[in-house]
Structure formats: structure tokens, C-alpha cells
Amino acid sequence: MYWNEQDEQIIIHTPPNFSFKQNLHYLSRSTNECLFHISEDMVRKAITVGECITLIEIKERDEHSLVVDFLGDTRPISSKDREKVAAYIFEWFDLKTDMSRFIELSSNDPILQQAITEFNGLRIMGIPDLFEAMVWGILGQQINLTYAYTLKRRLVEQYGRALEFEGKQYWVFPSPGEIANLSIEDLASLKMTVKKCEYLLDVANLINLGLLTKEMLLETNDIKKAEKKLTSIRGIGPWTANYVLMRCLRFPSAFPIDDVGLHNALKYITGSQQKPSKDEILLLSKAWKGWEAYATFYLWRFLY
Known part of the structure; x- marks a missing residue:
């Protein structure tokens, strides 16, 4: 990763063949997105760093770099935590x-x-968190994209956490632990099928108990082995597995x-x-x- 800090900002140096405009256009494809806000030439997103939530704003500085501002009083004090923020952006924007x-x-x-x-x-805009990627894959099964976004918004706004800045809510995706403690009836109230509720709870429990991690899948170093591990989970078929392998694990x-x-x-x-x-x-x-x-x-x- 090639980045540095300048004053209170993070400067991300982008690789050749990267267009912030193209990727921002991809992020803008739904007006019902709940996990970030886009306005003109920038994107704002809340991300979890340790136990805290930080709110970042990403803009293009020039054709070779992005500039990241921390909004409100959410700039991490620890340099290690700021490094995690930079790593998240590299992963999200597929900069490696x-x-x-x-x-x-x-x-x-x-x-x-x-x-x-x-x-x-x-670039392949990523979903760095394995749980979020798998839930998004499950929600999108056999329904149109518009309704999948509606289900995601209901789930996030019911069980996620948020911080407020300039009158807007910035949500972070619920953790596996927060979902694992729910019942099928809790999730069914969001108007998703009972089967999807069961699949989400199964995945939440597996990840929460440490029985499935991103590292485990990456360590296979073999797409077929990683796919087999994912499809052994109830509700995860080849389409969902490959979606996760593509957008989270970057095979x-x-x-x-x-x-x-x-x-x-x-x-x-x-x-x-x-x-x-x-x-x-x-x-x-x-x-x-x-x-x-x-x-x-x-x-x-x-x-x-």
C-alpha cells in the first residue's frame, strides 16, 4: 500500500488504470444505498475501527491520488487505527x-x-467484510436488485449502528454477533423469507463462533477449495459463493x-x-x- 499522512488527512496514491469517477459512478447505481452517501465528487462512509466508528470523506486530489478527511471528531488517535482506515480504502477500491x-x-x-x-x-468495488458480503449475497438471491437494497436497508437500520453528522445518519453494517442473537421471527419482520432468515442466522453464527473467517478462505489459495467451503454452508450456492469470492476475497x-x-x-x-x-x-x-x-x-x- 502506498499512502501517507499530511496534516490531518490521509493521502492514498492510486495505481495506473484507476478512475475515481468510474468507481463513484458504480457506487451511485442505487438511490437506496444505506451504507454511504455520495455527493457530486465525493463519498462519505462510516467504518468500524476496533470498537469505534470513524466517518471518512474520500475525494480525488489529482489523477494519481485520493484525499481522505475524517469528519467531526472521529479521527482515530492511534496511527495503527489510521493505517486500518487506509487498508480498508485500498480493499474497498481494489487498489492493489x-x-x-x-x-x-x-x-x-x-x-x-x-x-x-x-x-x-x-475496479471491482469490494465488500471487505466477509459477513456483509455473504449477507448481501443471500439477500440478493432470486429477487431483483431494487428489493435487495430495500431488505439491506431494513436490516441495517434495524440492527446496525450509526453516527450523525450534518443532519445525516451514517450506518455501519451489523456485526455477526448482533445478528446471531436474533430469532427467525426478528428477521422475518423485515419481510424477508423464512429461508433467508435461516441462512443469515447460520452464517452469523458460523462467523461469530470463528468457524468461518476470511483468513480461512484466503489460506486455501485455491478458488475451488474456497468455493467448496462456502457452498458447504446451507443457503450458499455457486452464485453466492462466487459473488463473495469476487467482491470480498478478490479471486x-x-x-x-x-x-x-x-x-x-x-x-x-x-x-x-x-x-x-x-x-x-x-x-x-x-x-x-x-x-x-x-x-x-x-x-x-x-x-x-
Whole structure:
């Protein structure tokens, strides 16, 4: 990570092929997002550092760096905690990935050429917290994105924590412990299915008890092993597992091949009257081997 402190600010030095504007556009895709606020050229987000909540504002300083301000009196006193904030931003904005190989293969691929030209600098915006990523994957199962955001807002505003700044509430996602102590009836009151309630409670308990951690999955160093570990959990199928592998664990070869959005994007790009079959997607994606997650994320961009 390449960052430094200047006065009361953190300066994040961004890698080549990074566009703050493109990534801010991705973050703006829903008007019902509850975990950050975007206004013009900046994003504000509350994050948990240890037992405290800090509120950060991220702006582009120049084409090679971002500037991070701490709002109110939430600047961490400890330099180690400020380092954690910088690490979170690197993870959130996917600033550690060298995109040069993906750009090279995309430039010569008939499916990805338009995407890499129009959306150059887009990164896989991450969900650094494993519990949040898994819950978001579960909430999104078999419903449209609009309703998934509604369910997330209900969950966060009912069981998360918030701080107020300039008249706005800034929420942090509830912890596994906070959800593990709930009942199915508690969650069902948010208007989600009983099955989703059960899945959320199972995942909350596993993570809260230390039986599932981000480190365990990363230590497999093998996407198939990590996927198998995730799909062994009730309610976590291949789509949800690959979504988590893609956005939280950052396996570049994660591939949610059954994703409806991916199918719609491919239909748009190819000009086809119907969505591609799984065999057709496998054929098209041969050229993206090792970069399927990035190909998927770039193709999704045509949908918002």
C-alpha cells in the first residue's frame, strides 16, 4: 500500500488504470444505498475501527491520488487505527490489483473491447467484510436488485449502528454477533423469507463462533477449495459463493456464471434476441481465463 499522512488527512496514491469517477459512478447505481452517501465528487462512509466508528470523506486530489478527511471528531488517535482506515480504502477500491494484463486481453476480445474502452479505470468495488458480503449475497438471491437494497436497508437500520453528522445518519453494517442473537421471527419482520432468515442466522453464527473467517478462505489459495467451503454452508450456492469470492476475497477467476445481470449484458453486447446458454458463456469466457471476475464486473457496467 502506498499512502501517507499530511496534516490531518490521509493521502492514498492510486495505481495506473484507476478512475475515481468510474468507481463513484458504480457506487451511485442505487438511490437506496444505506451504507454511504455520495455527493457530486465525493463519498462519505462510516467504518468500524476496533470498537469505534470513524466517518471518512474520500475525494480525488489529482489523477494519481485520493484525499481522505475524517469528519467531526472521529479521527482515530492511534496511527495503527489510521493505517486500518487506509487498508480498508485500498480493499474497498481494489487498489492493489495490477490491471495491465486484463486491459491487454480485453482490448483484443470482441466481447470486452467496448467495455474496457468506455469504462477504463473501473475496479471491482469490494465488500471487505466477509459477513456483509455473504449477507448481501443471500439477500440478493432470486429477487431483483431494487428489493435487495430495500431488505439491506431494513436490516441495517434495524440492527446496525450509526453516527450523525450534518443532519445525516451514517450506518455501519451489523456485526455477526448482533445478528446471531436474533430469532427467525426478528428477521422475518423485515419481510424477508423464512429461508433467508435461516441462512443469515447460520452464517452469523458460523462467523461469530470463528468457524468461518476470511483468513480461512484466503489460506486455501485455491478458488475451488474456497468455493467448496462456502457452498458447504446451507443457503450458499455457486452464485453466492462466487459473488463473495469476487467482491470480498478478490479471486480474479471467480465467476458467477448463473448471474442474470451477466446474461443480460452479454445479450446486449452480442445483439442477440435471447440470453446466452451456459455453454455459450463458457465458450465466450475462454479468452478471459483467470480474469472472469473482472470481465463480469465490466460487463455489468452496461446495465447501470
